[in-house]
Amino acid sequence: MRIGIVGLGLIGGSIGLDLCRAGYDVVGVSQRATTCDQAMAMKAVTTASTDLSTLRNTQVIFLCTPIGRIEPTVRQLLPHLRADTILTDVGSVKASIVAAITPLWPNFVGGHPMAGTAESGIQAALYDLFVGNPYVLTPIASTPPASVQVIEGLVAALRGKLLCCDPAAHDRAVAWISHLPVMTSASLIAACLGETDPAVLTLAQTLASSGFRDTSRVGGGNPELGVMMAQYNQAALLTALSQYRQQLDQLIDRIATDDWDALHTLLHQTQTARPAFLSSEPQELGL
Amino acid sequence: MRIGIVGLGLIGGSIGLDLCRAGYDVVGVSQRATTCDQAMAMKAVTTASTDLSTLRNTQVIFLCTPIGRIEPTVRQLLPHLRADTILTDVGSVKASIVAAITPLWPNFVGGHPMAGTAESGIQAALYDLFVGNPYVLTPIASTPPASVQVIEGLVAALRGKLLCCDPAAHDRAVAWISHLPVMTSASLIAACLGETDPAVLTLAQTLASSGFRDTSRVGGGNPELGVMMAQYNQAALLTALSQYRQQLDQLIDRIATDDWDALHTLLHQTQTARPAFLSSEPQELGL
Numbered sequence: 052m053r054i055g056i057v058g059l060g061l062i063g064g065s066i067g068l069d070l071c072r073a074g075y076d077v078v079g080v081s082q083r084a085t086t087c088d089q090a091m092a093m094k095a096v097t098t099a100s101t102d103l104s105t106l107r108n109t110q111v112i113f114l115c116t117p118i119g120r121i122e123p124t125v126r127q128l129l130p131h132l133r134a135d136t137i138l139t140d141v142g143s144v145k146a147s148i149v150a151a152i153t154p155l156w157p158n159f160v161g162g163h164p165m166a167g168t169a170e171s172g173i174q175a176a177l178y179d180l181f182v183g184n185p186y187v188l189t190p191i192a193s194t195p196p197a198s199v200q201v202i203e204g205l206v207a208a209l210r211g212k213l214l215c216c217d218p219a220a221h222d223r224a225v226a227w228i229s230h231l232p233v234m235t236s237a238s239l240i241a242a243c244l245g246e247t248d249p250a251v252l253t254l255a256q257t258l259a260s261s262g263f264r265d266t267s268r269v270g271g272g273n274p275e276l277g278v279m280m281a282q283y284n285q286a287a288l289l290t291a292l293s294q295y296r297q298q299l300d301q302l303i304d305r306i307a308t309d310d311w312d313a314l315h316t317l318l319h320q321t322q323t324a325r326p327a328f329l330s331s332e333p334q335e336l337g338l
Numbered sequence: 339m340r341i342g343i344v345g346l347g348l349i350g351g352s353i354g355l356d357l358c359r360a361g362y363d364v365v366g367v368s369q370r371a372t373t374c375d376q377a378m379a380m381k382a383v384t385t386a387s388t389d390l391s392t393l394r395n396t397q398v399i400f401l402c403t404p405i406g407r408i409e410p411t412v413r414q415l416l417p418h419l420r421a422d423t424i425l426t427d428v429g430s431v432k433a434s435i436v437a438a439i440t441p442l443w444p445n446f447v448g449g450h451p452m453a454g455t456a457e458s459g460i461q462a463a464l465y466d467l468f469v470g471n472p473y474v475l476t477p478i479a480s481t482p483p484a485s486v487q488v489i490e491g492l493v494a495a496l497r498g499k500l501l502c503c504d505p506a507a508h509d510r511a512v513a514w515i516s517h518l519p520v521m522t523s524a525s526l527i528a529a530c531l532g533e534t535d536p537a538v539l540t541l542a543q544t545l546a547s548s549g550f551r552d553t554s555r556v557g558g559g560n561p562e563l564g565v566m567m568a569q570y571n572q573a574a575l576l577t578a579l580s581q582y583r584q585q586l587d588q589l590i591d592r593i594a595t596d597d598w599d600a601l602h603t604l605l606h607q608t609q610t611a612r613p614a615f616l617s618s619e620p621q622e623l624g625l
Contacts, residue, residue, distance in 0.1 A: 216541055220541060221541070223533070223542075224538050224542040224545050227533060227538075227539075228542045228545055228549070229550070232549050232550055233549070234586075234593075235553065236553055237608040238586045238589055239518065239519060239522050240608040240611055241585040241589075241608055242514075242578065242582035243514045245584075245585065246510070248507070250503075251510045254501070254503055254507055254511040255510075255515045255615070257472060257501065257511075257617075258452055258501075258511050262515070262555075262556045263515040263615055265553070266522065266523055266552070268553070270605075270608050271611075271612030271613075272609065274606040275602070278602050281601055288593060289590070289593060293590075294533075295526065295529035295586075296586060297529075297532075299579075302524065302525055303579050303580075306576060309569075315561050317528060318564040318565065319561045321524040321527040321528055322558050322559065322560070324530075324558075325527055326558075327543045328527075328542070328543050329546070329551055330543065330544075
């Protein structure tokens, strides 16, 4: 099978490495010729080009650009696509992408591999990046079942853990566990900077250890990524933030009113609930 | 020098291990005889007893009980203390403890070693637990300078990084970097549990990975410890929570009004600010 990959960064490059090794014929496209050269040298692609028309004879194309470039890329691709080509993407939000791409190309299967590293770019691409990690597909009623099966086969080749759900459920779930944590963590850092006594701020910086390091990590990450999450998953994120704010207000009220029993009950609930979020085995979803 | 330690848990036991190894004569007191036996077997103490009167000839006593037991312990100790005995504690809040103990025993130096593990109890005690970690002392105007020097010498024996500041500054600083993160992290877990669709909650639990794991860690910890922070550092924590809530509201407003430039500016500030909290070298404090 001939596979196309548009966007040869960490994710696109890692998909290419695994599929090339598995014997697929992989055609890569990047805006930069140097990236194409590097991808070929690494064997992340069989061939690579800066020209989207080189994808004309591919059966499946992975769209691995930044989220904001997915729709423009599909529009540029349209003149070159074979009628039976299946498009799939790797964007971290799904409802807005599925809604934008499906009218342009109904043979589209939304996808989100939950894998990554702190690095980016083709030089960060790794073999086996997806092994054992959730790989979500979000087909809708109009998605051709045979196309979903083809993508499921490729997820199996990448050894991801396949999950299927509808795009809105995906977006709500990632709002809770990925996008909301970025915003609460960023607010934590920003709040500390509001300390009015510079000596106390310096002391806080000196005393900060693993608890602060972990809690602030995702809030100190790439600002472009954070803005992207908010832009493309705005509704689900605002719902999650609203729920969070209610919980925070309740907790503040318990502390302000010396209601230590109620605070203990809340902290006991969170202690009890957390392990269910740490299991590495996907559970039965029934979605 | 003969040193006393009341409370032979992780911190008391670890202080004992280092000081015994350094050649000090260490007398331990625990409420439980089995803990005394274990501490002696581990060489965390020279001798141990359940009887506070065995501390009568010590020059320095480390109070290593839970925070709520410090004041009652000092009251029980008073009949047994030599006039020149220095008391010091290891509690994670300082203003309320210093205010409670100083009238009972003016020769008191508040202390807070910023070290620990996820474990507790004498069996978790470790050599070198304090090496390279901040060890805060909070003398006040009435604290005898010679007593502060004695405790500074013991901090040096434990190879902690000595910091001195006033009790209120300590409490404000740890509110920002230790107590506030527990509350924001607990609110994150609690908010997720507010998802009304069980299938979406299950999906969120399945998709949660390192970002959620790190951000939720301290909010999923020991409820007793969280309640203790709130009880004994209530004012500073409420101030920090209020500032945090303002930041959160501002961030929500930016997302709700599509103000992506302002959101980017905020996330860029937090990205830029975070490294100052991760430095392992205490800076000049000027407190």
